[in-house]
Amino acid sequence: MTSKKSIEIILQNLIVNEKPVNALEQYQTDGKTASYILNIALLDDSIIGKSIIDLGSGNGIFALGAKLLGAKEVTAVDIDSEQMNVLEENARNLELDVKTIVSDVSDVTGKFDTCIMNPPFGSVKTHADLPFIQVGSKISDRIYALHNYKSKDFILKQYSQSNFSRIAWEKKRITTGRIYPHHSRDVAFIDCLFVRCIR
Numbered sequence: 419m420t421s422k423k424s425i426e427i428i429l430q431n432l433i434v435n436e437k438p439v440n441a442l443e444q445y446q447t448d449g450k451t452a453s454y455i456l457n458i459a460l461l462d463d464s465i466i467g468k469s470i471i472d473l474g475s476g477n478g479i480f481a482l483g484a485k486l487l488g489a490k491e492v493t494a495v496d497i498d499s500e501q502m503n504v505l506e507e508n509a510r511n512l513e514l515d516v517k518t519i520v521s522d523v524s525d526v527t528g529k530f531d532t533c534i535m536n537p538p539f540g541s542v543k544t545h546a547d548l549p550f551i552q553v554g555s556k557i558s559d560r561i562y563a564l565h566n567y568k569s570k571d572f573i574l575k576q577y578s579q580s581n582f583s584r585i586a587w588e589k590k591r592i593t594t595g596r597i598y599p600h601h602s603r604d605v606a607f608i609d610c611l612f613v614r615c616i617r
Contacts, residue, residue: 425483426453432508434477435501445608447479447536447564451592455562455612456483459532462616464560465489468531471558473523473550478505478516480534485514493517495526524549526557533558539566548576555580559617564590567609574613582615 430449459465466488472481475494482505485492496502499520509516519526523537537550547565554561555577565573567589577585590612 425456425486426450428486428512429453429479429483432477432479432482433504433511435498435504437500445536445539446476448593449479451564451590451610452479452483454590455534455564456480456487458614459484459534459560459562460487462560462614464532464562464616469493469529470532470534471495471526471528471530471554473526473533473535473554474537475505475518476501476536478508480536481505481516482508482512482514484532484534485516486512491517493519493528493530495519495521495523497522522549523553526553528557530558532560532562534562536564539569547573551576551580555582555615561613561615563613563615564592565611565613567611570611573611577613577615580615582617584614584616586614588612 426449429452434446465484467490470484470489470492472494475481475496478494481492481494494505494516502518502520506518533554535550535554538546574585574587590610591607592610593607
C-alpha cells in the first residue's frame with residue numbers, strides 16, 4: 419500500500435485525456451482533491467481490502483488511487499473509450515491491476531463495497547448526474563462523490579431517498595485548467611459538493 423503522503427503527487431502526475439468531450443462534461447479531478455476524498459474513504463475503512471467501483475472514471479484518478487491505498491479489487495467505468503485508453507496507460511505505468519469497462523453508467527450492475535465518483539455536473543445536460551446517483555446507490559453501500567455545489571439541495575434529496583443511514587457533505591473548491599475552447603481563463607476554481615453516504 420502506498421503512503422498517504424505520496425498519493426497526491428502520484429495522482430497529480432497521471433496522464434490526462436488531451437481531447438475531452440464537452441458534451442460529457444469531462445473535467446479532470448485535481449490530485450489534491452482526489453487525494454483528500456480517497457483519504458477520507460480510507461479513514462472510514464471503505465478502501466483497504468474492499469471492492470471499489472469508479473463511475474465515470476476518466477483517467478482513473480480515483481480508481482488507481484484506491485488501488486494504491488490497498489483496495490482488494492477496483493472496477494473503472496466510463497462511456498468514453500478514449501478516456502479508458504488513458505486510464506489503462508496510467509495503470510500500466512503504475513503496474514496496477516484495474517478492471518475497465520466501457521459502458522453507459524445506466525447499464526452497470528453488480529455489487530461493490532464502495533463507489534467513488536466525480537459524475538457530470540449537469541451543466542450541459544440537465545440532471546446528467548442523476549443516473550450516477552441512482553446506480554451508485556443500488557450497487558454500493560458507501561458512496562464518495564463530487565457534485566455541483568449549485569445543485570446541493572437536489573443532490574442531497576436524491577441520496578436521502580436511497581436509505582443511507584449516514585449522509586455527510588462539505589463544500590470543496592477544485593482547480594481546473596483551460597480545457598475547452600469556450601474557457602476564457604487559464605485556471606478556474608469550481609465550488610463542489612463532496613458527499614459521503616454510508617448505509
